[in-house]
Amino acid sequence: MKSKAQGMSDTRAPAVDSRLRVAVIDIAASSSGALSILKDFVAYITSKDIGVDWVCLVSSDAVSSSVPWVRIERAHWPKRSVAGRLLWECAGARVAVRKAGVDGVLSMQNMTVLGCSLPQVVYVHQPLPFASWAKWSIWRRSETEMALRAFLQKPLIVHSVRVAERTIVQTRWMKEAVAETAHVSPDRIEVIWPTLVNAATTETGSVERYEGRIPEFFYPAAPWRYKDHASLERALRILQDEGERWTALFTITGNENACARQIANEAKGLGGGVVLAGQLPRKQIAEFYAQSILVFPSWLETFGLPLMEVREAGGWVVAADTPFAREILDGYPRAVFSKRSSPVDLAGCMRVAWNARHDSAGETQAEDARPARSSVGGGWEGVASTVNSAIRAAWLRREAPRKGSLR
Numbered sequence: 001m002k003s004k005a006q007g008m009s010d011t012r013a014p015a016v017d018s019r020l021r022v023a024v025i026d027i028a029a030s031s032s033g034a035l036s037i038l039k040d041f042v043a044y045i046t047s048k049d050i051g052v053d054w055v056c057l058v059s060s061d062a063v064s065s066s067v068p069w070v071r072i073e074r075a076h077w078p079k080r081s082v083a084g085r086l087l088w089e090c091a092g093a094r095v096a097v098r099k100a101g102v103d104g105v106l107s108m109q110n111m112t113v114l115g116c117s118l119p120q121v122v123y124v125h126q127p128l129p130f131a132s133w134a135k136w137s138i139w140r141r142s143e144t145e146m147a148l149r150a151f152l153q154k155p156l157i158v159h160s161v162r163v164a165e166r167t168i169v170q171t172r173w174m175k176e177a178v179a180e181t182a183h184v185s186p187d188r189i190e191v192i193w194p195t196l197v198n199a200a201t202t203e204t205g206s207v208e209r210y211e212g213r214i215p216e217f218f219y220p221a222a223p224w225r226y227k228d229h230a231s232l233e234r235a236l237r238i239l240q241d242e243g244e245r246w247t248a249l250f251t252i253t254g255n256e257n258a259c260a261r262q263i264a265n266e267a268k269g270l271g272g273g274v275v276l277a278g279q280l281p282r283k284q285i286a287e288f289y290a291q292s293i294l295v296f297p298s299w300l301e302t303f304g305l306p307l308m309e310v311r312e313a314g315g316w317v318v319a320a321d322t323p324f325a326r327e328i329l330d331g332y333p334r335a336v337f338s339k340r341s342s343p344v345d346l347a348g349c350m351r352v353a354w355n356a357r358h359d360s361a362g363e364t365q366a367e368d369a370r371p372a373r374s375s376v377g378g379g380w381e382g383v384a385s386t387v388n389s390a391i392r393a394a395w396l397r398r399e400a401p402r403k404g405s406l407r
Helices: 032-047 082-100 141-163 172-182 229-241 258-268 282-291 305-313 323-328 343-359 379-405
Strands: 020-026 052-058 070-074 104-107 120-123 166-169 189-191 217-219 248-250 274-276 293-296 317-320 335-338
Touching: 020 032, 020 082, 020 379, 032 052, 032 070, 032 379, 052 082, 052 379, 104 379, 120 141, 120 379, 141 172, 166 172, 166 379, 172 189, 172 323, 217 229, 229 248, 229 258, 229 343, 258 274, 282 305, 293 305, 293 343, 305 317, 305 323, 317 343, 323 335, 335 343
Parallel strands: 020 052, 020 104, 052 070, 104 120, 120 166, 166 189, 217 248, 217 293, 248 274, 293 317, 317 335
Antiparallel strands: none
């Protein structure tokens, strides 16, 4: 294995039975689903030593380690501005990797480290450039950021997929879309579902519990347009007009961004029909799957973790009819699918789910409502194993020509 002084220019392969040193990069993860993914992965690698020393380059204070084979290094400055983040992507990440003295890289922020000659595995969880059903206009203010992200990130992600040793995605639809867009063999892309981690053991920070009345529906999602809180609010208004005084809880405060402020403004006209509770402890969100009905109108996700969580809990869910929702909820009998961005259909589906849930009140979890058993990968264990094997194999391939020349 290389010393820190040897850095990225060293071309000696680590011994097959030696410990690898791998940098895990995810500066972008600071909230919502991306942070949950990072925290769950770190929770796994700290729980099991597989012969890899991990150096996690992150920006969030919510990630920690108490074991010697996982070291956390924080870099806060890239988040201060768009320019800072761009500088980090173009140069800072490469410098950080060189200083870490590693054998390879796992990038969990959709793109490989630019200018890095080490073997890399890229974890792609950004669906914006690949969802053919999602169209964005740079001229529409509410879509400008999404349009720019889709336009600017697409070539970077495509390049990363082409140069990486392996690419990991979370769903089959992402594998097919990424392989087609990047013109790479599907054999170089692995589908690995995330692993559900015990919320009680991964809870960090000082997020407060919600102590109000349990809502009939809830939606744990960040305030982005494609999450489609607007359709849910309009569906609640339709139900109110029909005499139903149901409540939906959102895990936002209404101050996060322009989209959140619009959601909060619409909520004022619903007379308490929407509760803006802010971020909640993951343990309490897990409790809501049994106490409420999950409504998931989002029409753009690389996976949609709440869909797997509600299935694991055996709860009821109303989801927008999308490829990722169909894949995760395949065969699950407590799922109702609504037309995308159709408040009228969503309202009807919410009523269907409400009636079905109360008709089955008191029943034990049905045999066919058990957790999904994915045949497409082994969770975080699969991610760690893929990184370990791909980086070792890359070093062996690099070493083989040099050994042959000495014969």
